[in-house]
Amino acid sequence: MQAKRNLTWRFVDSADLPTCVLEGIVGEDAGLDDLVPDIKGPARFDLSGVARINSTGVREWLRFVEAINGKGPHRLFRCSAPIVAQLNMIDNFRGSAKVESVIAPYYCEACGHELATEVTIENNTPKLPSPACAECGETMALDEMPARYFYFLSY
Amino acid sequence: MLKPGEKSVLVLQSSPKSRRLTARAVAATGAHCVAPPTGEESTQALANGPLDVLVVDWENAALAQQAVKLNPRLEVVLLTDRPAFERYAEDIMDLPMSSMIVSSFVAVPDANDPVATRELVTTVAKLFTGDIFGLEKYMGWGAAIREQEIRASQQAEGIVQSACEDAARSGMPERELSSLGLLVDELCTNAVWDAPVDAEGQPRYADKSRAQPVALAPNEYVTVRYGSDGNLFGVSVSDNFGRLDQDLAVRYIRKCFRHNDQQVSKSAGGAGLGLYMAFNSVSSFVINVDPGVRTEVIGLIRLGRAPKPPAGESLGTSRSLCYFRTKRPKKGE
The missing domain is CATH 3.40.50.2300 (Response regulator)
Structure with a gap:
């Protein structure tokens, strides 16, 4: 395990590919260069714990993606909302990696309860769940326009 | 008439x-x-x-x-x-x-x-x-605005955390808290590293790595103000240089509307994305500039939802980009 000021990562057991869990803030001091040697082949990255990625962090991430691209194909899963924002905005943010799932915001129109839940992506299409609200039992809906939140699937 | x-x-x-x-x-x-x-x-x-x-x-x-x-x-x-x-x-x-x-x-x-x-x-x-400065102009009367000063770059992250804690207490949804954190992070980064220039007008820290700590001179101190009025959470970040002109702001913001490999600056210093990322994090983005004297950037995030149409597709949240510049009368005016 490598610890830096604002970003940490650890590898967890997985039956499939080596799985790396990233948590914290991706900034210029993220130290992702130190992670590159640990990626020896195709890997999965759990990005649900990435709370923020700032502008210099985007540049660090792109360098990281470029450095590991040849060892893929990699998979990104449980991408947090800040990661989804960058997927939608920045050219080549995921490199050649496939996005397996994202964390998406859900909202209950009846009582205002909010939920962040995992949405899987199959055949380049989000499989939107319809969870019941934990507060009032009504069906919750995605709190974003699908075309906007999943824009990265269109290019 | x-x-x-x-x-x-x-x-x-x-x-x-x-x-x-x-x-x-x-x-x-x-x-x-x-x-x-x-x-x-x-x-x-x-x-x-x-x-x-x-x-x-x-x-x-x-x-x-x-x-x-x-x-x-x-x-x-x-x-x-x-x-x-x-x-x-x-x-x-x-x-x-x-x-x-x-x-x-x-x-x-x-x-x-x-x-x-x-x-x-x-x-x-x-x-x-022409009275352009002030977060209060966007907040309801009675809102308590907290003010903090940045004298060294390492203080910025503490202010990000402090603003997010206040916002959480104000009822800001979890998903908006990450947007707020990004907003404060980017605005402070711009004010600390990009705004200061020396007597010759040359940038003092713009080419330095953002990971390298910077201690600011007194005339470079950055003022951060934030607070909630129950509808909006607002943040303003001010520097004493007034160098953010409208063309520059628009150029940085618009480059992220298109996906290409020119989006991210690969040179030392900033990545050239900060202004867009800050703009993209808020519902209202306001730039107030007194050229050569002061820049104040304000970001406002809604605590609730914007009205939706009665039926049909959601129009999403509202958004604005406003640029104000202090006008000085020309000679003879």
Whole structure:
């Protein structure tokens, strides 16, 4: 395990590919260069714990993606909302990696309860769940326009 | 006929509902407001002048180009809906406008958005008076604004955390907290590393790595203010240099509307994305500049939801980008 000021990562057991869990803030001091040697082949990255990625962090991430691209194909899963924002905005943010799932915001129109839940992506299409609200039992809906939140699937 | 000292506003909005709501908001500033219903009358009103502010929608944007040619001192406010903004963002950025307000209230029948209305009133009043600085202008009376000063770059992250804790206590949803964190992070980064220049006007820290700590000189201290009024959480970050001109701001913001390998600067220093990321994190983004003296960037995040249409597709959250510059009278004026 490598610890830096604002970003940490650890590898967890997985039956499939080596799985790396990233948590914290991706900034210029993220130290992702130190992670590159640990990626020896195709890997999965759990990005649900990435709370923020700032502008210099985007540049660090792109360098990281470029450095590991040849060892893929990699998979990104449980991408947090800040990661989804960058997927939608920045050219080549995921490199050649496939996005397996994202964390998406859900909202209950009846009582205002909010939920962040995992949405899987199959055949380049989000499989939107319809969870019941934990507060009032009504069906919750995605709190974003699908075309906007999943824009990265269109290019 | 204008009374002495009275300001004049022309509202060109295609939708009758939007026209009425817009004219009502503008009238709240005490201005003389004309909102003609037809294109012919609009052209006539433009020719009649004198005008201080023109409020147009996307459909009437071409008229704004003509009007500014006739009257270069005219202030233009674009008031449009989100679908038009997303579709025509790059063209919109080319307009000779001082402010852009993208709001559902101009597009949604039967929806009235008090937050957007207040922002329009504030925008027009700032253009009239030249009194441009201050987070308070966007917040309801009684809002407690906290102020902190950055004297060294390492303090910035503590202020990010502090603002997010205050916002969480104000009821900001979890998903918006990450946007707020990014906003404060980017605005502080710009103010600490990009704003300061030396006596020759050369940037002092812009080429340095953002991971390298910087201790600011007293004239470089950055002021961060934030607070909530129950509807909005607002943040302002000010520096003492006043170097963020409108063309530069628009250039940085617009480059992220297109996906290409030029988006991210690979040189030392910043990545060139900060302004766009800050803009993208908020519902309202305001840049106030007194050239050579002060820059204040304000970001506002809604604590609740913008009104949605009664049926059909959500128009998403409202959004605005406003640029204000202190005007100094020229010699002889």
